Amino acid sequence: MLIKIMILFLAAMAGLAVFARFWYPPARRRAKGACPACGRPRIGPGPCPCGRKR
Template sequence: MLIKAAILFVLVMVGLAFFGRLRLPGRKAPPLLRKNCPRCGRPRIGAGPCPCGKG
């Protein structure tokens, strides 16, 4: 019974993710929240400047 509940939960989550992708395709993060510095390529954490001081 517990296995059936876990499988059903996973299937519901997959369905929600699928329909969420259909509603918002190609949504991108705002420019302030880019994941890498445009100059040095280091990962950026938060919205502050890069530690390299260039980006």
């Protein structure tokens, strides 16, 4: 009985993981103010910490 419960729980968690992958947008999108060279977020009008220009 305990094994059935564990298998059902794992199947439900796998189903939620598959559903969440399609439901939520990708988390690795770049921010709008990110440096195109290194991908770091830029704060303020100054140059990027990597030293490259926009």
